[in-house]
Amino acid sequence: MTSELKNLKIELRLELQNILEYWMNHTIDSKNGGFIGQIDFENHKNDDADKGAVLNARILWAFSAAYHLSKNEEHKNTARRAFEYIKNYFLDPEHGGIFWSLHFDSTPKDTKNQIYALGFVIYGMAEYYSISKSEEALTIAIQLYKKIEAYSFDPINKGYLEAFTRDWKLIDDLRLSDKDANEKKTMNTHLHIVEGYANLYKVWKDETLRQTIIELLTTIETYFINTENGHLRLFFDENWIEKPDVISYGHDIEAAWLLLQCAEIIGDTTLVAKYKKHAIQIAEVTKEGIDTDGGLWYEYDPETQQLMAEKHSWPQAELMIGYYNAWQLSENQDYLDIVFHNWSFVKKHIIDHENGEWFWGVNSDYSTMQKDKAGFWKCPYHNSRACIELIHRI
Template sequence: MSVKLNQLKSELESELDAILEYWSTNTVDEKNGGFIGQIDFNEKQIENSEKGSVLNSRILWTFSASYKITQNENHKQLAARAFDFLSTYFYDTQFGGLFWSITADKTPKDTKNQIYALAFAIYGLSEYYSISKDEKALEIAKNLYLKIQKHSYDPINKGYLEAFTRDWQPIEDLRLSDKDANEKKTMNTHLHIAEAYANLFKVWNDEKLQDDIIELLETIEKYFMNTKTGHLRLFFDENWIEKPDVISYGHDIEAAWLLLQCAEISGNQTLISNYKKYAVLIAAMTKEGLDYDGGLWYEYDPKKDELIAEKHWWVQAEALIGFYNAYQLTGDEKYLDIVLKNWDFIKKYILDKKNGEWHWGILRDYSLIKKDKAGFWKCPYHNSRACIELINRI
């Protein structure tokens, strides 16, 4: 087995280099600064495209986290470029939030405070601080954390509300994207606040932050974790009345390993023990979303008994970590077999062998999904993180 693992590690090291090479070569925006907002399916850079804060924050995280493995100075410089751009143009010094998007000429476009975006900024900023020791990065990360606690945290019912206007007033459209339910509390945002707070705690050992992480993990456990089904509940109103939706295999398997990691960072032994159990339970149940070719389907709609028959790049990336994590926890080689088969699937269908990076995904008939190579939602974070996590774990 060690031979197979060494080979997997070696292939993932090469793939991490390839992902970083693509983003280094193709996405630096020499004309407008920062990084290009969109590269379409045909590798066409969309001139003067809108720039999203989530993409910028994930680029910041990717080059910062990767630098720890590659020790490549160019990667550190690109992280610095992403930090400078985020802190100068996305960070809202007037109201202390983060613009969702800016135009190519760097003026604010969509000024809403989407808490998901603030969380990713904290995640990227704290990772950058860990390699740069730039106090300004830590300062902004702390400020964003305090803003989330002040405006988004629900002191009565617990948990966090989704979105606000630029000046922190209630907003009607709370959705991250068109496909989401317009609800006040979502699994996706809670997952990424936990991820962000845990990463911040690694570089800022603050007792209140630690308490907030513990409470958040307890809240997730209470409302989002469905121990009967081994899947996550996705949408609630502010009073925790569930609005049933799809089963999201990608979010399930991502949460399986990521929430355990957050629990370990929090140091709370009860949560660590509980989230170890959930990690294995979710992985066992996510197996139902695996296809015979090793790929993991995107979503299943229980109401319609209908599979959303797409295999997205990010879902495969999270499957690599989630199933490897289950293998580490149980020693059961069936999970390692899933990882190896999933990696073969990725190599065969998801890697763009001609241009680099990963395709968005494939449909049931193995035709490519013709969506961005880089854009608001197509970032280097899921696939680089899968490489980094497995390299470190192996």
């Protein structure tokens, strides 16, 4: 497999370069600052679109992480642009949180503190600190971590609550998006809090933070991983009463490798051993979501037995890392074959070879999904991370 892996690495390096060039060439907002809030599937820019905190935090992370590999000063400059924009416009100078969204002219729009967004800003700031040694970036990351611990952490039942008002009061609508259940504790937010915390720990070896990560990984294992079937549980109330929902194949396989990586970063051998087992079990059950063309379906509803017959781009990226990780752990050739097959699917159906970047996804008939190329949720994060992770691992 050596030659095939070498070829995959070459292709991923080129694709990473293409992804980053797309964002540098098409999304810089020279009029209002930062980055344009939306580009549609036909590459039409919407200069008046709202700007999302998650998009900007993920841009910050992607260009910072890529710089480690590329040593391209344009990548570092783009990361700096994202850092300055988040610091100057998304960071709440009064209450110390992160605005969920801004108007196109950089004025605050939705000022709620969605903990998911704070987790991503921590993730991005820590990565930016690692390439810039900006004490401002590290300070912002630490302050946001302390805000989450002060307001979102549930000291009685453990875990983290979803969202708050700008001044950290309780809020009625906790949802990340319209498709999510309005519940107080979610798998998605816990996954990305621990991701942000672990990235912060890489650059700030604080023992309290380490113990917090240990507890968080233990909480995730206790409540969110269904060890009976290997899938993730997605939604709970504050007392850990589950609100059954769909199986999300992309989140399953993302968690499989990412949670293990977090355990490895803090060096907890007990958790590493547990999450190695989870990584294999989750990879095994996620096979049920892989189509014969190598693509990963989006979601399955066990109650109605209905498959959401779409193949979104981000689960493909996570599949590549998750199954490469499973192959590294087990040396089971089937897992590596899944990676190669999926990459062929991505090249054929997901990458926009004409205009650059990845489409949102394809429908069951391979028609392009008519959703953002860049936007509130469509970011250079999953796809660039898949490239970066596999380049490092190969």
